[in-house]
Amino acid sequence: MDAQQLKQAREQVLKIFEAGVARVKGDNAVVGFLNAHALTGDYHMVAVGKAASSMALGALSVLDKQIVNGLVVTKHDHTEEELRSYKQVTTMESDHPVPGEPSLAAGKAVVDFVKTAPSDAKFLILFSGGASSLMEVLADGMTLEKLAELNKVLLSIGYDITQMNQIRRAISHIKGGRLANFIDGRETLALLISDVPGDDPAVIGSGPLTPVDEDITQLDLPESITSILEGVTFTPAAKQEMFTNLDTHVIATLDDAKYAAASCAESLGFDVTTHAEFMEGNAEQKAVELCQSLKSAKNGIHIWGGETSLILPDNPGRGGRNQHLAGVAARELAGNNDVVFLAAGTDGTDGPTPDAGGLVDGETVERGNQKNLNISDYLAAADVGNYLINTGDLVTTGPTGTNVMDLVVALKQ
Numbered sequence: 001m002d003a004q005q006l007k008q009a010r011e012q013v014l015k016i017f018e019a020g021v022a023r024v025k026g027d028n029a030v031v032g033f034l035n036a037h038a039l040t041g042d043y044h045m046v047a048v049g050k051a052a053s054s055m056a057l058g059a060l061s062v063l064d065k066q067i068v069n070g071l072v073v074t075k076h077d078h079t080e081e082e083l084r085s086y087k088q089v090t091t092m093e094s095d096h097p098v099p100g101e102p103s104l105a106a107g108k109a110v111v112d113f114v115k116t117a118p119s120d121a122k123f124l125i126l127f128s129g130g131a132s133s134l135m136e137v138l139a140d141g142m143t144l145e146k147l148a149e150l151n152k153v154l155l156s157i158g159y160d161i162t163q164m165n166q167i168r169r170a171i172s173h174i175k176g177g178r179l180a181n182f183i184d185g186r187e188t189l190a191l192l193i194s195d196v197p198g199d200d201p202a203v204i205g206s207g208p209l210t211p212v213d214e215d216i217t218q219l220d221l222p223e224s225i226t227s228i229l230e231g232v233t234f235t236p237a238a239k240q241e242m243f244t245n246l247d248t249h250v251i252a253t254l255d256d257a258k259y260a261a262a263s264c265a266e267s268l269g270f271d272v273t274t275h276a277e278f279m280e281g282n283a284e285q286k287a288v289e290l291c292q293s294l295k296s297a298k299n300g301i302h303i304w305g306g307e308t309s310l311i312l313p314d315n316p317g318r319g320g321r322n323q324h325l326a327g328v329a330a331r332e333l334a335g336n337n338d339v340v341f342l343a344a345g346t347d348g349t350d351g352p353t354p355d356a357g358g359l360v361d362g363e364t365v366e367r368g369n370q371k372n373l374n375i376s377d378y379l380a381a382a383d384v385g386n387y388l389i390n391t392g393d394l395v396t397t398g399p400t401g402t403n404v405m406d407l408v409v410a411l412k413q
Contacts, residue, residue, distance in 0.1 A: 001337050001413060009340045009411050010359060012268055014395070016301060017409050020261030021346050024252035026054030026128065026193060026401045027061065033191055033251045034062040039124075043189075044117045045070035045089070046110055048135050049128030049205060050096070050347050051193050053080045054401025059124060060086055067124070071113045073106040073134050078399045094134040100144065107137040107174060114182045123188040129195025129347070129403035131205030137173035141232040147171070150228050157222065167225070168206060170216040170234040178235055179208035180242040187245045193252040195347075195403045197278055197306070201248050209246060213237050254305045254404045257346055261303050261409060270411070271300030279306030279408065283321045284379070287328035287343075294339055294412055304408040310351070310382065317383025320351020322406055326358025326393065327384035331375050334365040340411045344395045347403035356395045357406070358388045367391040 001009060022028060045067050047056040052074040060067055060083075070089040072079070075096045083091060092109060094102040114123070138147065150171075154164045169176030188209070196203045202210040216234060258274055265272045279286060286308050294302065310321040319327075325343040333339050344350070344357030365375050368391050378387035388394040 005413075006337070006340070006361060006363070009413065010361065013340050013342050013409050013411050014359060016261045016264045016268070017342055017344060017407055019264030020257035020407055021397075021400050021402060023260030024193065024257045024346065024402045024404045026051035027058030029193060029252035029402070030055050030058030030126065030191060031062055033249065034059065039063060039066065039189070041122055042066055042068045043124040044068060044113070044121050045124045045126070046113060047071075047126035048073040048106075048110065048131040049126075049193070050075050050078060050130040050399070050403045051128035051401050052126060053078055053083050053091070055126040055128060055191070055193070056089065057083055059126065060089070071109060073110065075130055075134065080401070096130045096133045099133045099136050099147065103134060103136045104138070104144070107135040110135050110179070111137055111174065111182050114179070117186075119186070121186055123183060123186060125188060125190040125209060127190065127205045127208065128193040129205065131208070132175065135174070139171045139173060139232055139235045142171045146228055146232070150225065153224050153228065157224065165203070165206065166214055166216055166219070169212060169214070171229070171232055172206070173235050174208050175206040176202070176214075177207060177209060177211035177238045177243070180211070180238045180246065183242070185242055185245055188247070190246065190248040192248065192250045193402060193404065194250050194254070195405055199250050199253050201250060204250070209243075209248065211238055211240065211243055252402065252404060257404050257407060258303050258305045261407065262301070265301040265303070271298065273298070273300060273302045275302065275304045279304045279308060279406070281308060283308040283310045283325045284328050287325045288332055290408065290410070291329050291332035291341070294341075294410055295336075297412055299412050302410045302412065305405060307405040312382050313380070317378070317381045318353055318385035319382050320345070320353055320355070320357070320385070322350040322357030323353070323355065323384040323388060323394070324379065324382065325408070326360050327375060327379050327387060330358075330360035330364035330393070331379070333360070333362050336362040338362070338413050342395065342409045343406065344397075345406050346400060348397040348400040353385055354396065354398070355385055356397045358384070358393050359395050360388070360393045364391050364393050
């Protein structure tokens with residue numbers, strides 16, 4: 001590709017990514033569902049998650065005055081200004097990814113909102129990724145300090161996510177379907193945006209409205225955990241009758257984003273290969289693997305989706321798994337002028353940064369060399385964001401109003 005072709009290719013790849021995000025954006029997903037499933041009567045709305053603000057705006061745009069009041073809990077700096085104009089809606093911003101005092105305040109607010117609604121109230125509940133951290137009501141005897149200690153132990157002893165969630169649900173008054181105790185059988189429509197593999201409602205936001213029948217007192221827990229849980233009264237699972245009038249739908253998924261990205265690519269005239277396998281594992285290894293496959297792949301657009309992981313050094317720099325993935329791809333593709341590669345989070349944030357990811361090509365490393373920047377140094381320091389911003393390859397979208405994990409879009413010509 002010459003300079004003009006490269007510029008156009010980069011613009012097209014970014015457009016394809018944006019089309020995928022647009023399909024699963026909170027307001028679009030909610031509007032699409034509500035337009036296809038007309039609701040009658042008044043509703044009390046609760047929205048919690050990274051996409052809560054956008055989802056709430058979608059509901060308000062369709063239902064308008066049918067939303068008699070609402071409570072929206074989202075991540076700090078994720079509230080859309082338009083939402084503040086709705087006087088019947090209260091907004092709260094909370095902590096993510098680690099729950100803090102604002103998370104407890106938000107959890108109490110959600111419970112109070114539900115408990116004080118009329119006995120004949122109907123609820124519209126909107127959940128998206130991040131809800132598990134953004135709101136919490138801890139079991140009796142549990143504290144934030146104990147929770148932080150517990151999380152460290154759970155990670156250190158190698159528990160998988162299923163085992164960890166069993167314990168996290170038992171020490172919460174709202175996780176694992178327990179929020180249904182406060183809804184108390186009243187009519188409820190729950191719409192979910194999935195940020196988890198398999199799109200299981202029990203896992204999205206730790207499943208506040210999805211029943212899980214379990215008893216962790218029957219588990220053989222190590223002393224390192226039982227010592228932390230000493231004095232904690234585990235919260236019983238909600239009774240089945242609490243879910244009689246609950247209707248739950250997952251309205252946006254990673255597959256939806258991949259399909260929309262592919263449709264956009266086809267509309268631009270590209271042959272498209274949408275890779276079905278879930279993209280996971282170490283970000284560095286995955287980037288090498290994807291670049292190797294691209295070298296022998298057919299021309300056109302290639303789309304992957306999933307969520308990789310990144311092992312951080314002490315005192316990591318600016319970056320996240322997608323920026324790192326893009327940085328490794330830049331190294332692997334150096335000098336190859338027929339591939340453009342984008343890796344970005346659909347929520348617009350990557351790691352503890354306000355950036356979504358990176359968009360690199362075969363000239364990215366050379367652009368760094370011209371500024372005396374060594375890509376290997378930045379990869380070793382987990383500081384790829386500072387490299388990509390200097391080479392013009394950082395992708396910054398701001399909060400997108402959704403969260404369905406990550407997309408990789410590559411163009412080979």
